[in-house]
Amino acid sequence: DTGVSQDPRHKITKRGQNVTFRCDPISEHNRLYWYRQTLGQGPEFLTYFQNEAQLEKSRLLSDRFSAERPKGSFSTLEIQRTEQGDSAMYLCASSHGETQYFGPGTRLLVL
Amino acid sequence: AQTVTQSQPEMSVQEAETVTLSCTYDTSESDYYLFWYKQPPSRQMILVIRQEAYKQQNATENRFSVNFQKAAKSFSLKISDSQLGDAAMYFCLSQGGSEKLVFGKGTKLTVNP
Numbered sequence: 001d002t003g004v005s006q007d008p009r010h011k012i013t014k015r016g017q018n019v020t021f022r023c024d025p026i027s028e029h030n031r032l033y034w035y036r037q038t039l040g041q042g043p044e045f046l047t048y049f050q051n052e053a054q055l056e057k058s059r060l061l062s063d064r065f066s067a068e069r070p071k072g073s074f075s076t077l078e079i080q081r082t083e084q085g086d087s088a089m090y091l092c093a094s095s096h097g098e099t100q101y102f103g104p105g106t107r108l109l110v111l
Numbered sequence: 112a113q114t115v116t117q118s119q120p121e122m123s124v125q126e127a128e129t130v131t132l133s134c135t136y137d138t139s140e141s142d143y144y145l146f147w148y149k150q151p152p153s154r155q156m157i158l159v160i161r162q163e164a165y166k167q168q169n170a171t172e173n174r175f176s177v178n179f180q181k182a183a184k185s186f187s188l189k190i191s192d193s194q195l196g197d198a199a200m201y202f203c204l205s206q207g208g209s210e211k212l213v214f215g216k217g218t219k220l221t222v223n224p
Binding site: 093 | 155
């Protein structure tokens, strides 16, 4: 049984560039969540999918952020025109019920 | 708005001793879940324990137990017989209806040998 995987694990980019992260949930988990975690803080909820439907979006998710889960399996999170303030760990989690299982995260550094 | 407060930024405990981490929350939901997650340094979040708000009985998982006080909106985590491997950041999560998900800022636990 493989857990939640995320790719890449680390990403360094220059301000203004676009980046895309991928999350592969545990198979048969119909719910998928994205969070952002900055140093010394708890994860902040960004968005949530049930199957392919994006059901909830945080106000933190500016129009530069977009997430998709086209076939109800893996998901992508894209950040357009990155800013230095986007530097953070981006966490993905999946669940079948209420308990979420987290991936290792993608650490983004915007220079 | 839902809030979760972890009032102890850092805690330390001697190996084999017991420590309690505090968490208070505020929600208007009648049906919600509470969780404690552990995040070791540079490693991923791991579920420690969960509590359904409708259950009066406190959840227990081996050395980990909670003291759930619904009226006081308090959800503390007790770690018994602390081990070196328990050292980590501990986060409290409140999960309410419509997937309202709020984490606390975390408590850094140090276990001294």
